[in-house]
Amino acid sequence: MTTDIKEIMIRLESHRLWIETIGEQGEKLGxxxxxxxxxxxxxxxxxxxxxxxxxxxxxxxxxxxFSSSLLSSSTFISTNLEGADFCKSNVSYVNFTNANVKAARLADSECIETVFVQADLSDANLVAGLFDETDFRNAILFNADVRLATFERVLLKGAKLTGVRGLEEAFIKSINIGTPEQPNILAGEEARKWLEDNK
Structure with missing residues (x-):
């Protein structure tokens, strides 16, 4: 954690050059x-x-x-990410608690054990995302688009699902409407019906 800001700026500048020259100059950020x-x-x-x-x-x-980036285990707690692009990114184990993720793009993203507790995902694009043990408790998913997204053991207690779009085209394997400690797992059609009833 001791890397100084100046060094980070140099690395960010190098990454920008790497993107602008399609890898001819600069260096990919790591x-x-x-x-x-x-x-x-x-x-x-x-x-x-x-x-x-x-x-x-x-x-x-x-x-x-942030598209096509590996962001595993980073934290975006209470961060403003409205309209941010996480398309094709790996955001597994990332913490978005209380973040503003309105109209963000998480299409084709990998969200294994990602935390969206109390996050605002209104109008977010979740198309073809992988949501495995993702924590959406008390999250706002107004009008979020979930076409072709996969949901497995996703935590949804208290989530606001009004207007969620594309459920009929999503792959709903299982959802957890309880807590991690006391799970209440619904699978398959039962899970889909619960989602339809609560949107």
Missing amino acids: IDEIDLQNVDMSQYPLDQAYITACIFDGMNLNHKD
Whole structure:
């Protein structure tokens, strides 16, 4: 966690060059266990990067492009991510508790044990995402698009599912309407019916 901001800026600049020259110059970003809360990310692309176990808590990252990045185990607690793009990203074990993820794109993303507790995912694009043991407790999923998404052992207690779109085309394997400690698992058609009844 001791990497200084100047060094991070140099690496971000190098990553931007790497993207702009399609890998001819610069270097792909790879950072691990760095607190980025005091780094101004506004000028830098964060797509196609390896950013693991880093801290983005409370930052303003609206419309930021994280597509095709590996973000495993990073935290975005109470972060503004409205319109952010996580398409084809790996956000497994990421913590989005209380984050603003409105209209964000999580299409084709991998969300294994990802935490969206109390996150606002209104109008989010979850198309073809993999949601395995993902925690959506008390999350807002108004008008979220879940076509072709896979749901397995997903926690949904208290989630607001009004207007969720594409359920009939989603792969609903199982959902947990209880808690991790006291699960209440619904599978297959029973899970789908519960989702339809609660949207």
